[in-house]
Amino acid sequence: MTSTPYTVADVMTTQVIAVTPDTGFKDIAAAMERWKVTALPVLEGEGRVVGVVSEADLLPKEEFHDHHPGLVEQMRRLGDTAKAGSTRAENLMTTPAVTIRPDATLPQAARLMADRHIKRLPVVDANGTLKGIVSRADLLKVFLRSDEDLTAEIRQSVVERLFPLSHDAVKVTVSQGVATLTGNVRDRTLIPMAERLTHAVEGIVDVRCRLEARPRP
Known part of the structure; x- marks a missing residue:
């Protein structure tokens, strides 16, 4: 029991499944299915978060699998068509990653998720090193x-x-x-x-x- 506001560090998951920039498309999809997650942080070096690859980043490959967009559609959806032809995390990921610090309050995390329309946030220290991940479900833990x-x-x-x-x-x-x-x-x-x-x-x-x-x- 404490009167100190709960922070992201109090509710985040510290065991995080992540990939590296050279992780292949099928390995990314397999990791999402195995661990039942919709997004994975992409790490380089000693755990620095350089991006996040999500289901939304993988879907263009299926969308354009049997559909060849015309020039106008290619220009309008340049990012999606590029991802459709990509095979590694470094070309699929969304970067820079939207992250949050461990000492952020739960309302701050909730507002950031709502503003950026995302379901989870990598939690990083001052150097950008991954410390955990916080999801919408984690923010609701206080109601338990x-x-x-x-x-x-x-x-x-x-x-x-x-x-x-x-x-x-x-x-x-x-x-x-x-x-x-x-x-x-x-x-x-x-x-x-x-x-x-x-x-x-x-x-x-x-x-x-x-x-x-x-x-x-």
Whole structure:
């Protein structure tokens, strides 16, 4: 349990299947099928990521297998037609690879995936060396946290910090990831902040804030 935001390093897969620039087309396709992945990082040297080869990069070979595009189509789809005639990862891969650092937050990773319309990101250090890979499924792992764990974190990192004098009067319950805060607190102005901070706890699906301020004597 921690109030520190989860990072990519917390959820990424560290055992990554990768290929080299000279890996052949059939070996790439076989690796994707064997390991049930849709994309593979391409590494050179001591593990530096130079690109990513995906199913989308392989499909032009099938698309143009029995179809010979005319000059106009070749010019319009220059990249795809070039890949259709390629046999090695270095000519098939998308480069530069879209990568992310291990210390990036999960929302940052999610936004990058959404913006670039990709399903997974190689995780690299400052030198571009592969450290892992993070997928959409990995980002959802935080929602597997137990209700008990979430309840304890909300109480410790939100309620006890915001309401040191009245935290005993606040009840925190979490059911299926939905947090409910009930009770009376001394400072009405802190109630909206309590709701926002509870929303920010990794793994929380929704928040029902029913806190009220105690009447002043």
